[in-house]
């Protein structure tokens with residue numbers, strides 16, 4: 001595998017880094033403090049082309065490879081995880097299902113504005129009783145033969161990008177018959193579709209997350225996305241891509257911790273000199289640099305394998321597991337290196353620490369990644 005970026009990939013990474021430094025870094029602390037979803041910045045990410053990177057030009061995208069998308073996520077996450085997850089969920093969970101399984105009419109109506117970054121889509125898989133066990137979906141979509149509509153009843157929990165001012169729709173998994181799970185698109189504002197108050201979260205304060213409730217929510221028959229009964233297969237495919245993307249986000253978090261930790265270790269003095277002269281501080285930085293390197297290599301390998309059309313279930317799980325656990329460790333060590341300042345919210349590493357934990361949970365917990373890997377190794381693990 002070629003570990004060097006192409007000139008085009010490196011140039012685009014620099015463009016995104018510059019954007020993040022100018023448009024996100026100066027505001028991230030305020031958004032975190034005020035729990036503010038910065039619509040204008042999200043729209044600016046759209047104008048930069050970030051939401052359309054991996055989609056073909058015929059839908060307004062850039063036709064770039066998955067490695068480039070991962071580079072963009074890493075750079076946005078170096079500045080702020082909330083903006084990175086807004087991008088990741090918008091692309092991998094919101095737009096990708098339309099690209100993979102949408103009819104041409106659905107692509108025109110939903111995918112094109114999502115690719116342009118003018119609207120967001122969300123993906124509602126998780127329910128109160130169906131998280132890791134996503135097949136336990138209880139939400140139902142009954143076909144009403146008299147009106148030709150789908151009638152949706154149930155609810156979804158923890159759905160990212162589902163209640164922003166620019167959310168166009170939520171694609172949900174629902175039971176459409178015995179043993180049958182399908183994807184249904186619910187437009188924002190549909191009667192019977194309620195977006196509950198935002199969750200109060202440990203981190204990701206500038207990311208939008210809601211519980212969704214459906215009561216006799218009626219949508220036209222052509223809001224079925226993909227084939228009836230194929231909804232489970234679709235979300236597994238989406239999650240494979242999403243896991244590589246979350247891993248890229250985690251690399252950005254770990255890299256940011258390394259940057260801040262090095263700076264602090266060199267400039268913070270204790271007992272007559274910089275704290276970086278103590279092995280306990282320096283070796284934390286060494287371990288962090290090693291973890292960033294390993295995690296980034298795994299992400300790039302997984303992304304390159306996906307670009308080559310090779311099977312990615314195991315490598316995607318490995319990248320997600322390794323990179324997210326590396327990010328959580330990096331944030332904990334960075335806070336330790338910052339001492340008391342690391343516990344104060346104005347210090348970026350404090351925000352990184354609160355934002356990192358969810359990376360080991362969302363889009364499949366660390367335990368589920370280990371399960372996926374063990375099964376792929378042929379073990380009969382439960």
Ligand SMILES: Cc1cc2nc3c(=O)[nH]c(=O)nc-3n(C[C@H](O)[C@H](O)[C@H](O)COP(=O)(O)OP(=O)(O)OC[C@H]3O[C@@H](n4cnc5c(N)ncnc54)[C@H](O)[C@@H]3O)c2cc1C
Pocket residue numbers: 089093122123124125126128130131132133157158159160161201204209358361362363364365366367368371382
């Ligand atoms: C901020 C945030 C944003 C989110 N965004 C979205 C979104 O946009 N769309 C969406 O659909 N979901 C979203 N989620 C949901 C997220 O994907 C789930 O929380 C996650 O998959 C875990 O499910 P759960 O919370 O039900 O935990 P559970 O499944 O109840 O797991 C609890 C614990 O049990 C362990 N466990 C469960 N089953 C097994 C097993 N078989 N073997 C070993 N251990 C096991 C888990 O690893 C975990 O440690 C989001 C969650 C949060 C907090």
